[in-house]
Amino acid sequence: MAWIDVCDAEDIELEDVIRFDHAGRTFAIYRDLEGQVFATDGLCTHEQVHLADGLVMDDTIECPKHNGRFNYQTGEALRAPVCVNLATYPARLNGARIEIEVS
Amino acid sequence: MNIAANHTAKRDYSLTGPESAHAVAAGLASADWYHSDLPRKEMKALMRRSDQQADRDTVLWFALLILTGGAGAFLWGSWAAVPFFLAYGVLYGSVCDSRWHECGHGTAFKTTWKNDVVYHIASFMVMRNPIAWRWSHARHHTDTIIVGRDPEIAVMRPPEMALLALKFFGLPSAVYDLRALLRNAWGRLSDDEGDFIPEAEQGKAVFWARVHMAIYCGAVLWAVLAWSILPLMLIGGPRLYGCWHMVMMGLIQHGGLAEDVLDHRLNSRTVYINPISRWLYWNMNYHVEHHMFPMVPYHALPALHARIKDDLPAPNRSIADAYRDMIGALLRQRKEPGYAIRPVLPSTARPYREELHDVDIARES
Numbered sequence: 001m002a003w004i005d006v007c008d009a010e011d012i013e014l015e016d017v018i019r020f021d022h023a024g025r026t027f028a029i030y031r032d033l034e035g036q037v038f039a040t041d042g043l044c045t046h047e048q049v050h051l052a053d054g055l056v057m058d059d060t061i062e063c064p065k066h067n068g069r070f071n072y073q074t075g076e077a078l079r080a081p082v083c084v085n086l087a088t089y090p091a092r093l094n095g096a097r098i099e100i101e102v103s
Numbered sequence: 104m105n106i107a108a109n110h111t112a113k114r115d116y117s118l119t120g121p122e123s124a125h126a127v128a129a130g131l132a133s134a135d136w137y138h139s140d141l142p143r144k145e146m147k148a149l150m151r152r153s154d155q156q157a158d159r160d161t162v163l164w165f166a167l168l169i170l171t172g173g174a175g176a177f178l179w180g181s182w183a184a185v186p187f188f189l190a191y192g193v194l195y196g197s198v199c200d201s202r203w204h205e206c207g208h209g210t211a212f213k214t215t216w217k218n219d220v221v222y223h224i225a226s227f228m229v230m231r232n233p234i235a236w237r238w239s240h241a242r243h244h245t246d247t248i249i250v251g252r253d254p255e256i257a258v259m260r261p262p263e264m265a266l267l268a269l270k271f272f273g274l275p276s277a278v279y280d281l282r283a284l285l286r287n288a289w290g291r292l293s294d295d296e297g298d299f300i301p302e303a304e305q306g307k308a309v310f311w312a313r314v315h316m317a318i319y320c321g322a323v324l325w326a327v328l329a330w331s332i333l334p335l336m337l338i339g340g341p342r343l344y345g346c347w348h349m350v351m352m353g354l355i356q357h358g359g360l361a362e363d364v365l366d367h368r369l370n371s372r373t374v375y376i377n378p379i380s381r382w383l384y385w386n387m388n389y390h391v392e393h394h395m396f397p398m399v400p401y402h403a404l405p406a407l408h409a410r411i412k413d414d415l416p417a418p419n420r421s422i423a424d425a426y427r428d429m430i431g432a433l434l435r436q437r438k439e440p441g442y443a444i445r446p447v448l449p450s451t452a453r454p455y456r457e458e459l460h461d462v463d464i465a466r467e468s
Contacts, residue, residue: 016147047133047245055150055398057213064398066241067209079209081241083303 006091006098009037017061017072019052022102028052029091029098030072032059039091039100040072045084113440114250114362116259118298122251126363131249137366137456138395139414149396149403149410152213156402157205160382161221164202168194172337179333188336192345193383196273199228200349201385201401207237210400211385227315229349230280230342232287234308238300244397248362248370254295258358260440262433270350273343280342281319287312348383352376355425356390359432361443366455367394368446373408373418374425391415414453416446 006020012031019042020027026042028051040061042050049065056062061072068082075086090101115122126132141149171194175187205211206222226233239254246252258267270276286293290309292300300308322338332340361369371391380388387393389404392411399407412418419425432444448454 013144013147016143046241053146055147055152057152062209062398064396066244067398069209079215080237080304083301 001101001103003092003094003099003101005094006039006100008096009035009093009098010096012037012098015056015058017052017054017056019050020100025102026050027089027100027102028061028072029100030056030061032056032073035093037091037093037098038072039089040070040075041087044068044082045077045086046082051086113261114259116250116256118251118254118295120251123298124251126246126249126251129363131246131363131365132252133245134365136247136395137368139411139453141396141411145410146396149399149407151403152210152400153402154213154217157211157217157221157400160385161202161217164194164198176333176337179331179336188344191337192341193348194341194345195228196341196343196345197348197350198383199225200346200353201383201387203229203231203236204240204387205385205401207240208397210398223311226311227318228342230277230284230315230339232284232308232315233311234304235283235287235292235296235300238304239296242299244394247367247394248357248360248364250362254299256362257353257356258433260362261437264433264437267354267433270354271347273346277342277346284312284315288316348380351422352380352384352388355419355422355429356387359429359436359444361445367391368415368448368452369443369455372425372429372446373415374422375418375420376422380422413449413451416448416452 004022006029007018009031012018012029014031014035015033017028017030020029028040028042030038032038040051042052044051044063044065046063046066046068049063051061051063053064054062056072059071059073060069060078062069063082066081068077069079070077070082070086072086073088075088077083077085092099168191171187171191175184175191178184178187202211202221203225206218206225209215209218211221212218223233226236243253243255248256250256266275283293287308292305292308296308319339322334325334326332355372355374357370357372360372364370368391371394373391374388376388385401386404387401389408392399392404392407396407419428428444432442435442
C-alpha cells in the first residue's frame with residue numbers, strides 16, 4: 001500500500017468530484033461540504049460509466065447515466081439500478097494536496 | 104445517405120435473439136455515446152435538485168385528479184360528466200407516464216421518498232411493474248434504440264400504422280402491460296424481463312405485480328357489486344380512454360429516427376410544444392437533451408436546451424410539425440424499413456461521428 005499524490009484540494013470544488021487515473025486504474029475523488037476528501041473506484045458498478053460526471057449531493061454520488069446512487073464515503077449502493085457496493089479507498093489531505101492509498 | 108438504408112428484412116426486436124448478439128459484437132451495447140460539451144460548473148447547476156417545483160406540480164396534479172374524478176363521479180349518468188372524465192382520463196392515463204418517468208430517474212424531487220412514492224403511484228396508474236420498468240428504462244438509456252438491446256422501442260420496423268393508431272386508445276399496449284403484470288403476479292418473468300432484471304430484483308417485481316393486481320381485482324369487484332362501470336372509469340379505465348396524450352408525445356420521442364447509432368441527435372427528437380402539454384409531459388419534449396444528460400431534472404431541461412441547442416438539430420416547431428416529419432418517415436419505412444430521418448445539424452454543431460454509425464452498412468454489405 002502506498003499513498004499516491006492526486007491533486008491540490010482546491011482543484012475540487014466543495015461537494016464535487018473529479019476523475020483520477022493511476023497505474024491503469026481510474027478513481028473518483030470527492031470533497032464534501034466540509035472539505036473532507038474521499039476516494040472510490042471511478043466506474044459505476046452497474047455499467048462502465050465514470051462517476052466523475054455525476055452529481056454529488058451531501059454524502060451521495062449519482063451516476064450520470066442511470067441515476068443510480070452510492071454513498072461515496074462508505075461505498076454503499078443506495079438506489080437502483082446499482083446493487084453492488086462501490087470500492088472505497090483511504091484519502092487524506094497532506095498540506096494542500098490530496099492523497100489516496102491504493103494497493 | 105441514411106444510416107441503415109440497406110435493411111430490408113423485418114428485424115428481431117427481442118432481447119434474446121440474434122440482433123442482441125449482433126449489437127454486442129458490433130460494440131453497440133453499453134457503448135460510449137456522444138455528448139455536447141458543457142463546463143462542469145454549468146452542468147452542476149443544471150443537475151441541482153429541488154423539491155419546490157415537483158411539490159407544486161404534484162399537489163396540483165392530485166388536486167385536479169380529485170376535482171375532476173369527484174365531479175365526474177358526482178355527475179355520473181348525465182352528459183355533464185363527460186368533460187370531467189375527459190380531463191380526468193388525461194390526468195390519470197397520460198400524466199402518470201411523465202411522473203413515472205421523472206420519479207423513476209429520481210430527478211423530479213430532491214427528497215428520495217417523494218420520488219419513490221410518486222413513482223409507485225404512477226407505475227400503478229400506467230400499468231407498469233415498477234421494478235421491471237425501472238430496469239427496462241435503465242436499459243433504454245444504456246442502449247437507446249439499439250435493436251436487440253432496448254426493450255422500449257415504441258415503433259418497430261416496418262411500422263404497422265393501424266397498430267400505432269390503436270395505441271392512442273391504449274391498445275394493445277394496456278392489454279400487454281396487464282398481461283405482463285398478471286404473469287409477474289403469477290411468479291413468472293418473460294425471457295426479455297429475465298434479461299434486464301437482475302435476479303436479486305426479480306422477487307420484488309413479483310411482489311409489486313401482486314399488489315397492483317390485487318387493487319385491480321378490488322376495482323373489478325367493486326364494479327360488479329355496484330353493477331356499474333364507474334369504478335373502472337376511475338381506476339384502470341383511464342389507461343385506455345385517457346392515454347392519448349402520453350402516446351401522442353411518446354411516439355415522437357424516437358419515431359422515424361435512426362436505429363443502432365451512438366448519438367442521441369440521430370435517434371431522438373426535441374419538439375417545441377404548448378405550455379399545457381409541457382406541464383402534462385414534464386418537459387420530456389426536450390428529449391435529445393434528456394437522453395444526453397438524464398441527471399438533469401425536468402424543470403431544468405428548457406435551460407439545458409437553451410445552453411446546447413447550437414450543437415443539436417433544430418427542434419420541430421410543434422407537435423403537428425413533428426408528426427408531419429415522423430409520419431412521412433414511417434410511411435417510407437413500410438416499404439423501406441432501413442430508412443431513417445437524418446436530422447440536419449446547424450453549422451455551429453459538432454458533426455456526427457460517422458465511424459460510430461457505420462455498423463449496419465458494414466454488416467449488410
